[in-house]
Amino acid sequence: MKKILSLALAAVMAVSLAACGGSTASGSTASTAASGSTAASAEATGAGIPKEDIKVGVVHLSDPAEGTGYSYTHEQGIQGMMKNIGLSEDQLVEKINVSDTDAAAVQNALTELVEEGCNIIFATSWGYMDTCEAMAEEYPDIIFSHGTGYKSNGTNFNNYFGRIYQARYLSGIAAGLKTESDKIGYVAAMGKDNGEVTSGINAFAMGVASVNPDAQVYVKVTNSWFDPEGEKQAAEALIASGCDVIGQHCDTAGPQLAAEEHGVWGVGYNSDMSKDAPAATLTSVMWDWSVYYTQAVQNVIDGTWVAGEKVDNYFGDMADGLVTLADLNTDLIAEGTAEKIDEVKAQIVSGEWDVFDGKTEIKDNEGNTHTLEGADYGSCNWYVENVHEQA
Amino acid sequence: MTGTVKTTKEPLFHVVKHAERSGRQMIGFRLLAVALSIVAGGLFILAIGHNPIAVYGTILEGAFRSKIAIQSTVKFAIPLCICALGVTLAFKMKFWNIGGEGQLIMGAVFASYFALNFPHWNHWVLLLVMLVAGALGGGLWGLLAAAFKVKWGTNETLLTLMLNYIALHLVSYLQAGPWRDPEANGFSKIARFDKNAGMDKVLGVHFGWIIMLVLVALVWIYLKRSKQGYEISVVGESQDTARYAGIHVKKVVLRTMFLSGAIAGIAGVCQVSGSDMTLSMGVAGGVGFTAIIVAWLCQLNPGMILVVSLLFSILEKGSSVVQSTYGLSSDCADVLQGIILFFILGSEFFVRYAFVGRGKKGGAK
Numbered sequence: 216m217k218k219i220l221s222l223a224l225a226a227v228m229a230v231s232l233a234a235c236g237g238s239t240a241s242g243s244t245a246s247t248a249a250s251g252s253t254a255a256s257a258e259a260t261g262a263g264i265p266k267e268d269i270k271v272g273v274v275h276l277s278d279p280a281e282g283t284g285y286s287y288t289h290e291q292g293i294q295g296m297m298k299n300i301g302l303s304e305d306q307l308v309e310k311i312n313v314s315d316t317d318a319a320a321v322q323n324a325l326t327e328l329v330e331e332g333c334n335i336i337f338a339t340s341w342g343y344m345d346t347c348e349a350m351a352e353e354y355p356d357i358i359f360s361h362g363t364g365y366k367s368n369g370t371n372f373n374n375y376f377g378r379i380y381q382a383r384y385l386s387g388i389a390a391g392l393k394t395e396s397d398k399i400g401y402v403a404a405m406g407k408d409n410g411e412v413t414s415g416i417n418a419f420a421m422g423v424a425s426v427n428p429d430a431q432v433y434v435k436v437t438n439s440w441f442d443p444e445g446e447k448q449a450a451e452a453l454i455a456s457g458c459d460v461i462g463q464h465c466d467t468a469g470p471q472l473a474a475e476e477h478g479v480w481g482v483g484y485n486s487d488m489s490k491d492a493p494a495a496t497l498t499s500v501m502w503d504w505s506v507y508y509t510q511a512v513q514n515v516i517d518g519t520w521v522a523g524e525k526v527d528n529y530f531g532d533m534a535d536g537l538v539t540l541a542d543l544n545t546d547l548i549a550e551g552t553a554e555k556i557d558e559v560k561a562q563i564v565s566g567e568w569d570v571f572d573g574k575t576e577i578k579d580n581e582g583n584t585h586t587l588e589g590a591d592y593g594s595c596n597w598y599v600e601n602v603h604e605q606a
Numbered sequence: 607m608t609g610t611v612k613t614t615k616e617p618l619f620h621v622v623k624h625a626e627r628s629g630r631q632m633i634g635f636r637l638l639a640v641a642l643s644i645v646a647g648g649l650f651i652l653a654i655g656h657n658p659i660a661v662y663g664t665i666l667e668g669a670f671r672s673k674i675a676i677q678s679t680v681k682f683a684i685p686l687c688i689c690a691l692g693v694t695l696a697f698k699m700k701f702w703n704i705g706g707e708g709q710l711i712m713g714a715v716f717a718s719y720f721a722l723n724f725p726h727w728n729h730w731v732l733l734l735v736m737l738v739a740g741a742l743g744g745g746l747w748g749l750l751a752a753a754f755k756v757k758w759g760t761n762e763t764l765l766t767l768m769l770n771y772i773a774l775h776l777v778s779y780l781q782a783g784p785w786r787d788p789e790a791n792g793f794s795k796i797a798r799f800d801k802n803a804g805m806d807k808v809l810g811v812h813f814g815w816i817i818m819l820v821l822v823a824l825v826w827i828y829l830k831r832s833k834q835g836y837e838i839s840v841v842g843e844s845q846d847t848a849r850y851a852g853i854h855v856k857k858v859v860l861r862t863m864f865l866s867g868a869i870a871g872i873a874g875v876c877q878v879s880g881s882d883m884t885l886s887m888g889v890a891g892g893v894g895f896t897a898i899i900v901a902w903l904c905q906l907n908p909g910m911i912l913v914v915s916l917l918f919s920i921l922e923k924g925s926s927v928v929q930s931t932y933g934l935s936s937d938c939a940d941v942l943q944g945i946i947l948f949f950i951l952g953s954e955f956f957v958r959y960a961f962v963g964r965g966k967k968g969g970a971k
Contacts, residue, residue, distance in 0.1 A: 317888025
C-alpha cells in the first residue's frame with residue numbers, strides 16, 4: 216500500500232511541476248524557445264553566421280559577480296564584446312562556478328551550452344581543455360574556444376592566450392623600485408613545470424632585476440587557479456619571511472588584501488586590484504579579453520572562421536591591447552617608476568624590444584642558459600637567476 | 607473542556623506514534639507536502655526577485671526541451687539510482703550505510719586503474735574488467751565497515767561516513783601523485799581515458815542506463831524472491847529472531863554490505879567510463895548522500911527508486927538551466943532543492959506521528 220502511495224506522490228510531484236510549467240512555457244524565455252534544435256543554423260552555409268543568429272556560450276570558473284579577479288575579467292571582456300558587436304542579452308548563455316577539477320561539471324556545462332544552440336563557446340579555464348577537445352570532436356558544427364591551454368584542432372577547437380609576460384615585466388619594474396627589503400614575494404597558482412606561470416614569474420623577476428639587481432623573488436605555489444583562502448595564506452607566509460612587495464599569478468585579490476593588512480605592497484593580476492587593496496597595490500597586470508572575444512565573434516559573423524572548416528589560434532599582446540598594465544598607483548609607487556615603465560613599454564609596443572625574443576640568452580638559477588620565444592611560453596620550466604622557490 | 611484548573615502539569619502538546627492512517631489521509635499529507643514545498647520554494651524565488659511560475663516552468667522546460675536535454679536528464683539519474691539501490695540493501699538490514707559516496711568513489715578508482723593502464727585491451731573485455739573491478743572496489747570498501755562492525759561492534763554510521771573522506775582524498779592523492787597527467791603542465795589532474803575505455807552510447811546516453819535498469823530488476827528479485835533477500839529482512843527486523851531461526855547473522859551482514867558497496871561501485875564505473883572519461887574530485891559529487899534520501903523516500907522499493915531518481919535529475923538538470931537563464935547563482939538552485947526535500951521528507955513525520963494537544967486524549971493508550 217505504502218509503495219503505491221509513494222508512487223502516487225512521485226507522480227503528483229511530476230504532474231504539479233508540469234502544470235506550473237505548462238502555464239508559462241510560452242512566456243518564460245525567448246532565449247531557450249529559439250534553440251530547440253542545436254546548431255542547425257551553423258552547419259548549412261559554409262559562410263558567416265548572421266549577427267542575429269549568433270549565440271555565445273561562456274563557461275566561468277567562479278562567479279563574475281565577485282567583482283574582481285579572473286572570472287570577472289573574462290566577464291568584462293564578454294560584455295565588451297557584446298557591446299562592440301551589438302548582441303542582445305538573450306544571445307549570451309553563461310555557466311558560472313564550473314569547477315575545473317570536476318570533470319562531470321565541465322561536461323554538463325558544455326553540453327548545456329551545446330543544447331542552448333551556441334555557435335561559439337568560450338571555455339575560460341585551463342582545466343576545461345580536455346573536455347573541450349572531446350566535445351569539439353562530437354559537435355563539429357560548434358566552435359569551442361579554449362583559453363590559456365595548448366590544444367587545438369584547426370577546424371572547430373582553438374586556443375587563445377597572449378603575451379601577458381610583457382605586462383609582468385613592466386610590473387616587475389614597479390616592484391623592484393619599490394622594495395626596501397629587496398625581498399619580493401610571488402604567489403603562484405602552479406609550480407615550476409607550468410610554463411604559463413613560470414614564464415610569467417621569469418618576466419616579472421627580469422623586470423625587477425632590470426632596475427634592482429640586488430632584489431630576489433620568492434615564489435610560493437598554491438596548486439590551484441582559484442583558492443581565495445590559500446592564496447591569501449601564501450602571501451602571508453611570504454610577508455612573514457620578509458617580503459615587502461607581493462606579486463601574484465592566481466585568480467583572487469587575496470594576496471593584495473594580505474599585503475594591505477600587513478602594511479606592505481603588491482602587484483595585482485587580471486583586474487585592477489587597487490580597487491580591492493588601494494593602500495597596497497602598486498599596479499596590476501591585466502587582460503582586456505574583449506579584444507579577443509570581439510575579434511573571435513566577428514570572425515564567425517564574417518565567415519573567416521567556420522566551424523568544421525577553420526579556426527585559428529589567437530595569441531595577443533600589448534600592441535593589440537589584449538595585455539595591459541593598470542594605471543600606476545601614484546600615491547604608492549617609487550620615484551621614477553612611471554618614466555621607466557613608459558620607456559620600456561614604448562619599446563615593447565613598437566616591437567623594438569621584447570622580454571622573450573627567442574634569441575637573447577637567459578641564465579636560470581641553476582647555472583644553465585636558455586632562449587625563449589614568447590609564444591613558446593609553455594615550454595618554460597626553469598626560473599631565472601633571482602627567483603627562489605619557497606616551500 | 608476549557609477553563610478548568612488542572613492538577614497535573616502537561617506539556618502543550620506531545621507527539622505520539624500514529625498507529626494507522628487511512629490511505630486517503632496519507633495521500634493527503636503527501637499532496638499537501640508537495641504543494642507546500644512548491645509554495646515555499648516560490649516564496650524563495652520571489653524573494654530573490656524572480657517570477658516563481660516562470661522559474662518552475664524553466665526547470666521543466668530545461669529538463670525536456672530537446673533531445674540532448676532529455677539525454678542529460680537521464681544521465682544524471684544513472685549514478686543516483688544505482689547508488690540508491692546499493693544503500694537500499696544495507697538499509698533493509700537496518701545497517702546504516704552512509705558510505706555510498708565513498709563506495710562509489712572506490713569503484714571509480716578501481717575501474718580507472720584499468721582504463722588508464724590497459725587502454726588497448728579489447729573494448730568489451732576492458733569494460734567488463736572495469737565493471738568487475740569497480741564492483742570489487744566498492745564492495746571491499748563496504749565490507750571494511752561491516753567487518754569492523756561484526757568483529758568489534760563499531761558504529762557503522764560513523765565508520766562508513768568517515769570512509770567517504772578517505773576515498774575522496776585518495777583521489778586527491780592519485781591526481782596529485784602517481785596518476786598525475788604528465789601532459790598537464792603541472793596542473794593536478796588525471797589524464798582523460800582512451801576512447802576505448804568509454805561506455806558506448808545507446809539512444810544517445812551511455813549504456814549505464816541499461817545497467818541501471820538491470821540492477822533495478824535484480825535488486826527487486828534479490829530482495830523479494832531470494833532466500834538471501836529474506837535473510838536480510840529478518841536480520842533487519844530482529845537479529846535475535848534471525849539467530850533463533852538459524853540465520854548466520856554475521857555472514858549475512860558481511861555479504862550484504864559487500865553487495866551494497868559493490869552496487870555503489872558500479873555507479874562509480876558508470877560515472878568515470880560513461881560520463882566523465884577521467885577520474886576527478888567531483889566523481890561522486892554528493893550523489894552518495896542524495897542516494898540515501900532517495901532510498902528512504904522510496905521506502906526501499908527498487909521500482910520507486912528508479913522513478914524518484916528520475917524526478918531528482920529533472921530537478922537537477924532543470925535547475926542548471928535556471929542558473930544560466932536567470933543568471934542565478936547555482937547555490938539558489940541548491941536552496942530550492944533543499945526546500946522541496948525538506949517538505950517531502952517532513953511529511954513522512956506527519957504520516958507516522960501525530961501531535962496531541964493538552965487535555966485531549968492522545969494515542970498513548
